Amino acid sequence: MLKQAMELLQTEKAFNPVITLLDWYDLNRRELPWRHAQPDPYHVWLSEVMLQQTTVVAVTPRYARFLERWPDIQALAEASLDDVLHEWQGLGYYARARNLHCCAQHIVAQDEGRFPDTEKALHDLPGVGDYTAAAIAAIAFGEPVAPVDGNVIRVISRLDALEQIMPTGKQVVQKRVTRLVPEDRPGDFAQAMMDLGAIVCTPRNPKCEICPWEEACKARAGGDAQSYPRKAPKKHKPTRYGVVFWLTDRSGRVMLRRREEKGLLGGMMEFPSTEWLEQAQSSEDVAFQAPVSDVVWKELVGPKKALEAIAIKDSHLF
DNA sequence: AACACGGGGTT
DNA sequence: AACCCAGTGTT
Numbered sequence A: 001m002l003k004q005a006m007e008l009l010q011t012e013k014a015f016n017p018v019i020t021l022l023d024w025y026d027l028n029r030r031e032l033p034w035r036h037a038q039p040d041p042y043h044v045w046l047s048e049v050m051l052q053q054t055t056v057v058a059v060t061p062r063y064a065r066f067l068e069r070w071p072d073i074q075a076l077a078e079a080s081l082d083d084v085l086h087e088w089q090g091l092g093y094y095a096r097a098r099n100l101h102c103c104a105q106h107i108v109a110q111d112e113g114r115f116p117d118t119e120k121a122l123h124d125l126p127g128v129g130d131y132t133a134a135a136i137a138a139i140a141f142g143e144p145v146a147p148v149d150g151n152v153i154r155v156i157s158r159l160d161a162l163e164q165i166m167p168t169g170k171q172v173v174q175k176r177v178t179r180l181v182p183e184d185r186p187g188d189f190a191q192a193m194m195d196l197g198a199i200v201c202t203p204r205n206p207k208c209e210i211c212p213w214e215e216a217c218k219a220r221a222g223g224d225a226q227s228y229p230r231k232a233p234k235k236h237k238p239t240r241y242g243v244v245f246w247l248t249d250r251s252g253r254v255m256l257r258r259r260e261e262k263g264l265l266g267g268m269m270e271f272p273s274t275e276w277l278e279q280a281q282s283s284e285d286v287a288f289q290a291p292v293s294d295v296v297w298k299e300l301v302g303p304k305k306a307l308e309a310i311a312i313k314d315s316h317l318f
Numbered sequence B: 001a002a003c004a005c006g007g008g009g010t011t
Numbered sequence C: 001a002a003c004c005c006a007g008t009g010t011t
Helices: A004-015 A019-030 A041-051 A056-069 A075-077 A082-086 A095-110 A119-123 A131-141 A150-158 A171-181 A186-200 A283-288 A303-311
Strands: none
Touching: A019 A186, A041 A056, A041 A095, A041 A131, A056 A082, A075 A095, A082 A095, A119 A131, A131 A186, A150 A171, A150 A186
């Protein structure tokens, strides 16, 4: 039929964003430790949780160590929470490690070790939200769903020049990207979207010249891709200042204290410090808050950088 | 909708 | 020094 031939011709010529993206992904496929042809759900789960708010560079060596120590979910379930938290040390968001351990025990005990295999079931796990449930479902089980993270929000906002304020308008992105998911390669599509956002469609100075979607991108056409996604003005977070105390005894041991069980870094050890206020305190106020008073405190001038590192000046952290 | 939760990066 | 980045859970 002539009509069919015309349609075929058109589909061949028309720009197909999904095909174009998957071709780009296949050409640039990065070999990462958590990439496999037949991904182990446990591996995908661990990598996705570890990658929450954490860079690939930071995750790569830690992921390898973690799997070496606990190669499967049974092994993780048998580990002590303390060991898991120590293995997680330095990665931040320690609730992730607690949830991981809790999930492992639950799955091994209640479900005979059978890993939840649908987006819906995955979402019930503590520490697995919208993004991670969709990511595991697509990558490990081939379910045609689309994880939406910051990368995907950025890529889709630019593709369609969405004026919705993000992340409030995340639903619009979710619907749009879900329509794009190819039935045959949902996992590759998910990873390709995130790679595109991480490598090409970056928050600042996006590399539009090498983007597989350049000709389709509305924001690019408008000449200001970087201004997407639209965002609400952020609240001011004032810097807070404090002093950390470094106290050693004759054998060189350093004084630590344990934080409250609830709240930030609950139950973990820290250096004694003053309150954290928006204005630097007087030396009298600092001395009053010192853990011991019958010593002569010396201000560390040389290693001040180290002190700053310990103090973590970032206002919203302390 | 706003905030808490740690770590990293760029300007 | 100031700013940006951004999943999950709680409120």
